[in-house]
Amino acid sequence: xxxxxxxxxxxxxxxxxxxxxxxxxxxxxxxxxxxxxxxxxxxxxxxxxxxxxxxxxxxxxxxxxxxxxxxxxxxxxxxxxxxxxxxxxxxxxxxxxxxxxxxxxxxxxxxxxxxxxxxxxxxxxxxxxxxxxxxxxxxxxxxxxxxxxxxxxxxxxxxxxxxxxxxxxxxxxxxxxxxxxxxxxxxxxxxxxxxxxxxxxxxxxxxxxxxxxxxxxxxxxxxxxxxxxxxxxxxxxxxxxxxxxxxxxxxxxxxxxxxxxxxxxxxxxxxxxxxxxxxxxxxxxxxxxxxxxxxxxxxxxxxxxxxxxxxxxxxxxxxxxxxxxxxxxxxxxx
Amino acid sequence: xxxxxxxxxxxxxxxxxxxxxxxxxxxxxxxxxxxxxxxxxxxxxxxxxxxxxxxxxxxxxxxxxxxxxxxxxxxxxxxxxxxxxxxxxxxxxxxxxxxxxxxxxxxxxxxxxxxxxxxxxxxxxxxxxxxxxxxxxxxxxxxxxxxxxxxxxxxxxxxxxxxxxxxxxxxxxxxxxxxxxxxxxxxxxxxxxxxxxxxxxxxxxxxxxxxxxxxxxxxxxxxxxxxxxxxxxxxxxxxxxxxxxxxxxxxxxxxxxxxxxxxxxxxxxxxxxxxxxxxxxxxxxxxxxxxxxxxxxxxxxxx
Numbered sequence: 001x002x003x004x005x006x007x008x009x010x011x012x013x014x015x016x017x018x019x020x021x022x023x024x025x026x027x028x029x030x031x032x033x034x035x036x037x038x039x040x041x042x043x044x045x046x047x048x049x050x051x052x053x054x055x056x057x058x059x060x061x062x063x064x065x066x067x068x069x070x071x072x073x074x075x076x077x078x079x080x081x082x083x084x085x086x087x088x089x090x091x092x093x094x095x096x097x098x099x100x101x102x103x104x105x106x107x108x109x110x111x112x113x114x115x116x117x118x119x120x121x122x123x124x125x126x127x128x129x130x131x132x133x134x135x136x137x138x139x140x141x142x143x144x145x146x147x148x149x150x151x152x153x154x155x156x157x158x159x160x161x162x163x164x165x166x167x168x169x170x171x172x173x174x175x176x177x178x179x180x181x182x183x184x185x186x187x188x189x190x191x192x193x194x195x196x197x198x199x200x201x202x203x204x205x206x207x208x209x210x211x212x213x214x215x216x217x218x219x220x221x222x223x224x225x226x227x228x229x230x231x232x233x234x235x236x237x238x239x240x241x242x243x244x245x246x247x248x249x250x251x252x253x254x255x256x257x258x259x260x261x262x263x264x265x266x267x268x269x270x271x272x273x274x275x276x277x278x279x280x281x282x283x284x285x286x287x288x289x290x291x292x293x294x295x296x297x298x299x300x301x302x303x304x305x306x307x308x309x310x311x312x313x314x315x316x317x318x319x320x321x322x323x324x325x326x327x328x329x330x331x332x333x334x
Numbered sequence: 335x336x337x338x339x340x341x342x343x344x345x346x347x348x349x350x351x352x353x354x355x356x357x358x359x360x361x362x363x364x365x366x367x368x369x370x371x372x373x374x375x376x377x378x379x380x381x382x383x384x385x386x387x388x389x390x391x392x393x394x395x396x397x398x399x400x401x402x403x404x405x406x407x408x409x410x411x412x413x414x415x416x417x418x419x420x421x422x423x424x425x426x427x428x429x430x431x432x433x434x435x436x437x438x439x440x441x442x443x444x445x446x447x448x449x450x451x452x453x454x455x456x457x458x459x460x461x462x463x464x465x466x467x468x469x470x471x472x473x474x475x476x477x478x479x480x481x482x483x484x485x486x487x488x489x490x491x492x493x494x495x496x497x498x499x500x501x502x503x504x505x506x507x508x509x510x511x512x513x514x515x516x517x518x519x520x521x522x523x524x525x526x527x528x529x530x531x532x533x534x535x536x537x538x539x540x541x542x543x544x545x546x547x548x549x550x551x552x553x554x555x556x557x558x559x560x561x562x563x564x565x566x567x568x569x570x571x572x573x574x575x576x577x578x579x580x581x582x583x584x585x586x587x588x589x590x591x592x593x594x595x596x597x598x599x600x601x602x603x604x605x606x607x608x609x610x611x612x613x614x615x616x617x618x619x620x621x622x623x624x625x626x627x628x629x630x631x632x633x634x635x636x637x
Contacts, residue, residue, distance in 0.1 A: 014472045143614075149596060157603065269482045273483070275576070276576065313480075
């Protein structure tokens with residue numbers, strides 16, 4: 001097991017190395033004059049000189065790259081080109097918003113996807129199965145921003161049931177400490193605000209969770225159907241176990257494996273999808289910040305966000321793979 | 335192609351009558367027969383056909399030009415304007431049709447580009463193996479580590495806005511998928527009997543790769559290309575929605591149109607429904623067609 005983990009960790013090193021080269025090129029090999037490309041209309045001779053000094057643009061590329069790699073290894077992810085604020089400080093203020101949104105979407109997708117998939121598998125080839133398949137086809141085919149806008153129109157503008165902008169009612173002037181609204185409102189002893197924050201979270205979570213919902217439903221259905229055909233399930237039925245016990249102990253225990261892997265794989269898509277979802281719901285997170293940064297051509301922010309999201313994605317995949325090996329001895333000893 | 339067809343088509347059949355006729359049919363004729371019997375796939379084919387016809391025939395079918403002031407501001411749907419009008423009085427139906435043209439153009443070029451570069455990378459990696467394989471696969475690992483649309487966002491942010499940039503961004507995003515897929519198929523084919531046989535009679539590696547392995551590794555690529563077109567259309571609109579689409583904000587690109595529509599959700603929600611509907615319907619079409627192609631090209635997959 002430890003050998004497996006070490007092997008996987010070593011395997012991630014070339015990827016990280018390659019990623020650093022690609023992201024280095026992203027800022028340092030911009031097409032055209034780097035000053036104009038990065039500063040755009042903010043370009044002045046003074047700003048340009050400062051930028052060149054900051055980025056060390058006058059040194060050879062290899063020196064520049066090694067310097068970039070060195071600062072990354074020290075945990076220095078650079079600073080905004082526009083206002084010189086350190087990336088990490090700004091990122092950590094906004095990331096909790098994206099985490100809440102991502103977890104909300106994951107809860108929605110897993111909480112609904114697994115029961116739907118099991119339901120479809122149990123009634124395979126029936127009309128119920130058809131309905132579930134149609135839902136998952138729809139979920140895969142509808143972009144998060146279209147679903148988001150439709151949800152805003154129907155539940156926000158039309159029915160007025162749920163808030164459609166921001167993370168909490170702006171009129172309440174609630175000051176967040178950890179930037180996790182759900183935690184802060186509870187810490188402040190304000191259950192009313194907690195409910196308000198949850199209500200703000202519902203529509204964005206549904207919009208962002210639609211694709212994972214479709215994928216988790218499909219994989220759960222396929223996995224349960226596959227396991228149901230195994231010999232040991234037939235044996236379990238033959239020896240007279242109740243249907244419920246067969247389902248819990250013999251089918252689901254084995255059907256879980258591919259489902260957990262797929263759930264882990266969704267994290268990357270969710271982080272990327274958050275960029276669009278946050279834009280639709282005016283949600284204060286990393287996604288909207290990145291979109292603003294692109295508008296300002298503040299490329300260090302884009303560069304470092306991509307790096308951090310890729311890192312999270314790699315780490316989550318690693319955890320999922322290790323968890324999978326832990327759950328499934330057949331992988332471990334292979 | 336025919337070298338593997340007989341072994342593929344010898345599956346079990348419910349009807350007994352067709353068995354003797356099967357040997358003479360090729361893989362594609364066989365696949366077509368199965369596709370025609372697959373109702374969801376036919377629906378997908380029909381939706382894709384509508385999308386393609388709308389795109390190609392937009393200048394003929396559209397009642398108004400995409401930039402033409404055709405009516406009042408934000409009019410609801412009416413016989414004169416099937417999908418209503420937008421803020422500048424432009425006919426939304428006509429703009430949706432022209433939008434199909436842009437999505438089809440960008441989507442097809444991007445996916446073909448991804449298929450070509452991914453195919454070359456995959457063929458080199460799977461065909462040569464060794465350090466070539468290792469190096470190329472690490473490259474795809476790096477690209478795949480950047481999740482989803484984020485890579486495309488980064489590329490457009492890097493290159494600036496524009497149609498060629500948009501195509502390139504989408505193409506780069508999907509290149510590693512095709513590379514991985516082809517490499518996997520080629521690796522699996524290495525030890526297949528007819529490849530071993532070709533090798534043993536002294537066929538050159540290039541000939542084995544191009545004549546025996548590649549033709550038998552193409553079908554998964556075609557299936558994947560169809561499915562990727564669905565997500566490519568969604569991604570193009572997504573980039574447009576983020577303001578990273580065509581440089582001219584008046585362009586009738588679906589995502590760009592949604593940016594405008596978003597400002598009038600209260601007064602003119604119909605624009606979101608029609609433009610969003612166009613995206614969803616085309617994505618559903620390519621998804622259904624892709625799934626159908628997969629089932630009909632590889633009957634072993636069907637349960």
